[in-house]
Amino acid sequence: MAPQDLAEAALSGLRQRLTGEVIVPDNTGYDEARTIFNGMIDRRPAVIAQCESGADVAHAIRFSRDHDLDIAVRGGGHSVAGMAVNDGGLVIDLRRMHGVSVDPEAQTADIGGGATIGQLDRATQPYALATTGGRASTTGLGGFTLSGGSGWLERRFGLACDNLIAADVVTADGGSVHTSADEYPDLFWALHGGGGNFGVVTSFTLRVYPLPVFSMALLLFLPEDGPEAARAFRDFAQSAPDSIGGGLIYLTGPPEPFVPEDLVGRLVCGVLITCTGSEAELRQLAAPLIGLPHEGEVIAELPYADLQCMLDDPPGLRNYWSAEYLSGFPDEAVDTYCALAQTMPVPTASQHIMFPLGGAVARGPDIPDGLDEYPLPWRTSPWAVHPFGVWESPSDDDPARRWVRDVRTRMQPWSAGSTYLNFIGHEGQERVVASFGERNYRRLAAIKAVYDPENVFRLNHNIQPAASASAAAA
Structure with missing residues (x-):
């Protein structure tokens, strides 16, 4: 039989x-x-399942192994x-597995492995329930949760993975x-x-x-007033209750009613404050920030799921991001960041973001008996800086990537060493190891050897x- 006939x-x-x-x-x-979210990625898999x-999922894994095809797993x-697509391999596309079932009495949600953050948020909203999701509604819940899961609600409810109760996994041998x-x-x-x-997680059970x-409140400042706003936000966030989240975000002024016309298309400094409480509570807690002279604002109560959509970028733009989690944010670091x-x-659609952590993130969850602290040393960092490069024209590729790398380099003096891996691309194996810590990495490598000894995933x-890992070290 000819190779093409065999194929x-x-x-x-497989179709059968x-x-x-x-x-x-x-x-x-x-x-x-x-096609995936980042328009810079143009890969051609041999098979998309x-x-x-x-x-x-099990059939697709066995097929790929029988025919020596690399596997990529796609959620959002x-x-x-x-990482959701490859050249010449097989893509396990989970997007049809997007169901969400909410149990309001147990305060849990069963979620398909291909669901997005937005699908989870819309399913829990009718019950006045929520859990920590990503800061973009189109993000896939699977990859988001499995790498930790950082979002607006994290100071109150912890990281997404802290709320993981159970999961169904298809392993490298096709077993469940x-x-x-x-x-x-x-x-x-x-x-x-x-x-x-x-393995491929086909279903998650999360606490809600x-x-x-x-x-929420979004305050807009002129860029020259950014250092003052950044210091004020830093001081506010460091003493704020867990109900408060948000970030300081430099961005291009969007054509929105609350943005003065002369700031549309120009660099602005935004302070975003989120609150798991009423507008009156937010106004009281954030009064020192709201009282700073600023150029535009929107302050309102709204469904959490609506906020999740507010900063969504359309797919197909060109993306390059990174992050540094910081051990502190002194004035010198603030000045450098600004x-x-x-x-x-x-x-462009790029954003220069500073997030406060703390609260439930830093405290960590109540770990079930018999388990150690989860392998996320970056959770104790008080601050994260996230240069988020997003642009349209290939002619901007070099300056955008150079800017992201420069942010990382310039913020290194305050780096805590580990980082949330969902915020970065391929930055070398040392960065991966550092982000788990060497002890955690060794334990993860041992568990990997049990469930995926040939490194299929x-x-x-x-x-x-x-x-x-031992062979490579030798």
Whole structure:
């Protein structure tokens, strides 16, 4: 049988096994199916398996291994490095597995592995419930949660992974595992920050919380007033209750009613304050900030799910991001951060962001008996700086990437050493190890050797199986 005939026969067999759809390069819809959020990524997988069940995922994994195809796993497709798609391999596309079932009495949500943050938020909103989600509604919940999960509600409700109660996982051999604190606890521990290294999570159970009211304030300052606003926000956030979140964000002034006409298309400094309480509570707590002279504002109560959509960028723009988690934010660091905003490419969709951590993030969750603290040393950092480069024209590629790298370099004196891996692309294995800590990394590598000894799931911020890691060191 000719190789092409063998390939067609194999694909026919895969199509017969899957309840979902199998897409190859000559199929209508292939280009749409392979397109992800970052417009800089242009990869052509040999097969896209649009799975509808855990059984579909298992069949796709076995097919890829039988035919020596690299595997990429796609949820929301937001990885800045394009980890959701590959060249010449197989993509396990989970987007059809997006169901969300909420139990308001138990305050839990069962979520399909391909759901987005927005789909979770809209499902919990009718019950006045919520949990920590990403800062963009189109982000995939799976990759977001597995690497930690940082969002506006984290100071009140903790990181997304802190709220992970159970998960269904398809492992590298095509087997299925249900994991919780009592079932496969080593794997359960590893899923709290270890990313997609251990299998394909087809279903998550997350804890959700009452959120009957939510409010926000966005204050706009001239860039020359940015250092004063940044110091004021820093001092405010350091003593604020857990109900307060937000960030300081330099951005291009958008054409919105609350933005003065002369600031549209120009660099502005924004202070975003979120509150898991009423507008009156927010105004009282944030009075020192609101009282600073500023150019524009919007202060309102609104559904949390609506805020989640406010900063969404359209797919297809060009993206390059990084982050530094900081051990402190003294005046010198504030001045450096604000000066770097002046070199940000404008007008683009880029943002220069400073997030406060603390609260429930720093305290960490109540760890179930028998488990160690989750492998996220960056959670104790009080601050994060996140240069978020987003632009349209390829002619801006070099200056945008140079700006992001320069932010990292200039903020190094205050770096805590580890970082939230969802905020970065491929920045070397040392960065991955540092972001778990060497002790955690060794334990994760040992768990990886149990569930994925051949490193099948390696298109990620990779944890090498212990045997491979030892061989590499030797």
